Amino acid sequence: MTDLSESIIRTVAVPHFIKGELVVGSDAQYGAFATPALEIDDLVWSRTEPGPAFGIPIDEVMDVLVATGERMREDPSGYLADAFEAMAKVGDLDRGVLRRAYEHLPALFAREWLEYLVAGELGGKDLLDDWRTTVDPSGRSAQYRAFPPRLVHVLAGNAPGVAAISIIRGALTKGINLLKLPSNDLFTATAILRTMAEVAPGHAVTRSFSAVYWKGGDESVEKYLLRPIFFDKLVAWGGEGSLRSAKKYVGPGFELVAFDPKTSISMIGREAFSSAETLAQVAEAAATDCCLYDQSACTSSRFQFIEATMEEAEAYCELLQAEMGKERLTASGCGVRVPPALAEEVEALRGLDPYYRVWGECDGRGVVVLSEDPVDFHPEAKTVNVVVVDALENALRHASVATQTVGIFPPERKAELREKLAAAGAQRVVTLGSALGGGVGIPHDGFFPLHRLVRWVTDEC
Amino acid sequence: MTARETLLGLLHKPGCYTMPQSELVPLQIEAARELLAERRQQLPILDRRARETGVDRIDSLDDLIPLLFSHTTFKSYPNSFVQNGQWDRMTKWLGTLTTRPMDGVDMDGIVDIDDWVARLWAAGHLVNTTSGTSGKVSFLNRTQGDDDLLSKYLQQMCWPDPIAPENKHHVFFLGPRSGPYLLLIAANHVARTYGRPDSLHYLSDERLLLTDITRMAEMRLKMAEGRATPSEIAAMEDSGREKGAEMARRFADMIDRIIELRHEPMIITGGWLQMWQIMEGARQRGVADGEFHPDTVIQSGGGLKGANLPADYREQLFQFFGNVRTQQGYGMSEMSCGFPMDHDGYYHQVPWIIPFVLDREGVKPAGPREGIVEGRFAYLDLSNEARWNGLISGDRVAIDFRETRPETRLPGLVVHPDISRYANIGEEDKIGCAGTIDAYISGEIGA
Numbered sequence: 001m002t003d004l005s006e007s008i009i010r011t012v013a014v015p016h017f018i019k020g021e022l023v024v025g026s027d028a029q030y031g032a033f034a035t036p037a038l039e040i041d042d043l044v045w046s047r048t049e050p051g052p053a054f055g056i057p058i059d060e061v062m063d064v065l066v067a068t069g070e071r072m073r074e075d076p077s078g079y080l081a082d083a084f085e086a087m088a089k090v091g092d093l094d095r096g097v098l099r100r101a102y103e104h105l106p107a108l109f110a111r112e113w114l115e116y117l118v119a120g121e122l123g124g125k126d127l128l129d130d131w132r133t134t135v136d137p138s139g140r141s142a143q144y145r146a147f148p149p150r151l152v153h154v155l156a157g158n159a160p161g162v163a164a165i166s167i168i169r170g171a172l173t174k175g176i177n178l179l180k181l182p183s184n185d186l187f188t189a190t191a192i193l194r195t196m197a198e199v200a201p202g203h204a205v206t207r208s209f210s211a212v213y214w215k216g217g218d219e220s221v222e223k224y225l226l227r228p229i230f231f232d233k234l235v236a237w238g239g240e241g242s243l244r245s246a247k248k249y250v251g252p253g254f255e256l257v258a259f260d261p262k263t264s265i266s267m268i269g270r271e272a273f274s275s276a277e278t279l280a281q282v283a284e285a286a287a288t289d290c291c292l293y294d295q296s297a298c299t300s301s302r303f304q305f306i307e308a309t310m311e312e313a314e315a316y317c318e319l320l321q322a323e324m325g326k327e328r329l330t331a332s333g334c335g336v337r338v339p340p341a342l343a344e345e346v347e348a349l350r351g352l353d354p355y356y357r358v359w360g361e362c363d364g365r366g367v368v369v370l371s372e373d374p375v376d377f378h379p380e381a382k383t384v385n386v387v388v389v390d391a392l393e394n395a396l397r398h399a400s401v402a403t404q405t406v407g408i409f410p411p412e413r414k415a416e417l418r419e420k421l422a423a424a425g426a427q428r429v430v431t432l433g434s435a436l437g438g439g440v441g442i443p444h445d446g447f448f449p450l451h452r453l454v455r456w457v458t459d460e461c
Numbered sequence: 462m463t464a465r466e467t468l469l470g471l472l473h474k475p476g477c478y479t480m481p482q483s484e485l486v487p488l489q490i491e492a493a494r495e496l497l498a499e500r501r502q503q504l505p506i507l508d509r510r511a512r513e514t515g516v517d518r519i520d521s522l523d524d525l526i527p528l529l530f531s532h533t534t535f536k537s538y539p540n541s542f543v544q545n546g547q548w549d550r551m552t553k554w555l556g557t558l559t560t561r562p563m564d565g566v567d568m569d570g571i572v573d574i575d576d577w578v579a580r581l582w583a584a585g586h587l588v589n590t591t592s593g594t595s596g597k598v599s600f601l602n603r604t605q606g607d608d609d610l611l612s613k614y615l616q617q618m619c620w621p622d623p624i625a626p627e628n629k630h631h632v633f634f635l636g637p638r639s640g641p642y643l644l645l646i647a648a649n650h651v652a653r654t655y656g657r658p659d660s661l662h663y664l665s666d667e668r669l670l671l672t673d674i675t676r677m678a679e680m681r682l683k684m685a686e687g688r689a690t691p692s693e694i695a696a697m698e699d700s701g702r703e704k705g706a707e708m709a710r711r712f713a714d715m716i717d718r719i720i721e722l723r724h725e726p727m728i729i730t731g732g733w734l735q736m737w738q739i740m741e742g743a744r745q746r747g748v749a750d751g752e753f754h755p756d757t758v759i760q761s762g763g764g765l766k767g768a769n770l771p772a773d774y775r776e777q778l779f780q781f782f783g784n785v786r787t788q789q790g791y792g793m794s795e796m797s798c799g800f801p802m803d804h805d806g807y808y809h810q811v812p813w814i815i816p817f818v819l820d821r822e823g824v825k826p827a828g829p830r831e832g833i834v835e836g837r838f839a840y841l842d843l844s845n846e847a848r849w850n851g852l853i854s855g856d857r858v859a860i861d862f863r864e865t866r867p868e869t870r871l872p873g874l875v876v877h878p879d880i881s882r883y884a885n886i887g888e889e890d891k892i893g894c895a896g897t898i899d900a901y902i903s904g905e906i907g908a
Contacts, residue, residue: 008853194825226510309856339854340531340823341531341532341533342533344530344531344533344534344537345533345537347506347509347510347537348506348533348534348537348538348554348558349505349537349539350509351505351554351557352539352550352553352557355539355550356539361513371539373539373541373545375539376539376540376541376597397686397687397688398686399685400685400686402685403578425687426686
């Protein structure tokens with residue numbers, strides 16, 4: 001009985017947004033939250049007619065996005081504020097980190113950023129409105145353009161920026177966009193779309209979006225929805241489970257665009273020890289990278305390879321652990337406790353001095369494990385493994401296709417390492433401390449996202 | 462006599478598995494206090510946990526919950542110790558979880574992980590192991606005293622009407638003859654106590670090797686570092702297939718032998734799927750229902766492990782085997798012994814193992830210890846001499862704390878027959894962009 005009454009009190013109503021309209025209801029129960037019942041017929045746009053925004057000029061699309069961003073900043077209806085509160089209650093991210101992440105969302109919708117995104121990721125705004133002509137060496141001419149796609153986005157919920165950037169890119173394609181909400185962010189996408197519906201009610205762009213929840217892997221939805229007769233591409237953000245499920249449906253005419261699940265690392269050269277001041281700066285930069293979103297993101301560094309003697313590394317680890325306990329733009333001072341299973345791994349290593357040394361407690365203020373070989377576990381919740389190497393080249397074997405960002409100190413050594421890292425599979429090299437990037441207008445996870453989302457069609461002579 | 466000795470002394474006494482909670486709980490609290498005080502002196506990892514969680518005194522059983530570990534602890538050694546053959550470091554690691562000194566272990570010229578385990582056994586550390594799909598092996602230390610308790614526990618097969626240990630049963634064990642798995646260790650005790658020395662049959666006479674399991678971990682590392690070749694990956698998959706074919710041949714021979722001897726008492730130990738295959742094989746050979754000797758013991762347990770059997774598979778099996786005996790229990794390799802099943806299909810508490818029902822997250826009690834409580838199974842086993850044995854499992858169970866109930870003829874705390882698994886914590890439907898190399902290699906080696 002207690003269970004039942006508790007769940008009634010705790011159940012949060014999650015609204016859906018379908019083709020420009022808000023839909024409320026609590027017919028579908030998922031334990032802690034409830035959504036309107038899902039009508040799968042409402043989630044598709046028939047191929048017998050073009051999508052609502054297919055013929056809208058790109059400048060008009062940008063006008064809608066810019067206006068949406070401006071209204072998000074003021075948020076007179078409180079949609080973003082409500083979404084923030086609901087997210088904060090779930091408690092996956094520290095309240096301060098989440099608040100700053102929300103505050104940053106409107107800036108993503110600024111016109112200069114939209115222009116930069118299209119220019120960088122697509123190669124020209126003209127391609128979205130019109131046909132570009134090319135002539136091959138034989139004199140034969142052809143025209144091509146970026147045609148609006150039909151997209152299903154499987155969103156990640158570890159940072160609210162994922163919802164915002166998915167809506168921005170989705171709108172810029174002029175295509176149709178079905179957003180599948182993750183259980184760890186049921187609110188951000190809907191709040192942005194409701195704001196859009198206020199600044200552009202009934203507009204073709206607004207009608208090109210739906211945002212709903214179903215349980216990832218639910219065959220009664222996915223089996224019928226994820227088909228080439230309805231959609232061209234599945235855009236999946238990480239999550240091994242969601243990718244595995246997506247794989248079942250990918251086939252001719254239905255493509256997977258995967259922002260793969262990734263791990264990030266740092267490489268610190270012996271130059272870090274040139275002075276006490278430098279070492280302190282390096283520790284701060286390294287802490288910034290590993291504590292990104294309290295280490296819940298793919299860009300958060302988890303392993304740091306350092307050219308040092310054991311004694312040098314110990315001095316560094318002490319500084320690093322202290323820095324990890326400081327609050328910064330994208331990190332809390334004290335985050336969530338290290339999950340029990342991981343904490344047990346860390347505690348076990350504490351007993352293996354001198355082969356392993358541990359700084360900090362599993363209390364959310366940061367844990368540093370120093371070793372000669374990388375640990376077996378996946379460090380998270382502000383846990384970082386510092387691995388001593390003779391030369392940074394020796395750390396290359398730990399970079400793989402799962403490696404996303406590699407933060408390097410000093411920046412001058414990026415040039416010697418970046419090609420080797422790329423050969424091993426890594427995708428992004430940054431100066432240590434800069435792992436959080438703008439992320440638009442340049443390649444992400446090995447491709448230009450907007451370029452990949454649109455459908456490239458040709459008209460040839 | 463200490464409270465702990467009193468609890469252990471209940472073995473083979475009438476009412477051992479049916480004691481009222483009103484008598485048992487005060488003894489358990491007292492025994493847990495004694496044991497915790499002693500183990501905190503011996504195990505820094507436990508002492509640290511107690512300090513961190515602020516557990517100073519034990520006034521109720523639930524006060525022990527913060528001191529329960531997950532499976533992780535028993536496989537928390539760095540894999541590099543194994544890959545690099547650093548057995549001294551492995552020994553040091555095991556030492557951090559062990560109450561006894563590790564200095565008697567002969568460390569000279571250890572060649573592989575099986576050799577290391579053999580040296581541990583030779584020094585009186587009778588470790589048993591478990592392995593997950595990741596290829597990382599858990600090591601659970603036991604003393605001779607722990608092993609003696611297990612051996613004694615097993616001398617009451619088919620409780621509540623135990624069979625006398627008279628070495629008159631043919632023994633069929635559907636697994637390898639030996640190895641450091643608790644199931645194999647127990648099977649050997651059973652064979653010694655109940656089996657006819659001239660008629661002990663194993664699916665394989667080879668020792669189960671941990672090297673076969675750690676090789677998989679090695680392969681994963683190779684793949685992660687980009688050093689594996691396609692043919693190595695293929696060879697890995699093929700070796701599994703070849704072994705499977707050889708086992709199938711031996712299993713068919715064993716079914717023939719079982720059928721030959723079906724009019725004499727035998728003990729068949731194996732998984733439910735294997736029992737099903739025996740039934741199908743026997744029926745193909747024209748064996749009718751109910752032909753087995755009434756003193757035959759069918760010993761099985763665990764879930765179906767993905768096997769596709771009809772919902773009423775147990776009913777069908779016992780219709781086939783007929784009026785035979787059965788020995789089933791609920792437990793895990795980390796426990797000193799299982800909770801034995803009564804005639805009504807419920808599992809009864811072993812007095813020295815304190816069961817807990819925790820919430821889904823495995824943090825808090827799912828409810829007060831009264832009536833029927835559903836949740837995650839955890840336990841503290843007060844018997845183990847070699848280690849602190851408090852563990853949070855992945856099982857979803859219902860425990861009936863009532864003294865009596867209409868469903869069972871015997872009183873006492875019971876675990877309900879329906880047991881399922883929780884999804885791993887955190888794997889529900891939360892999606893994040895962070896991931897590991899595992900996502901990129903797991904498909905290929907089918908782990």
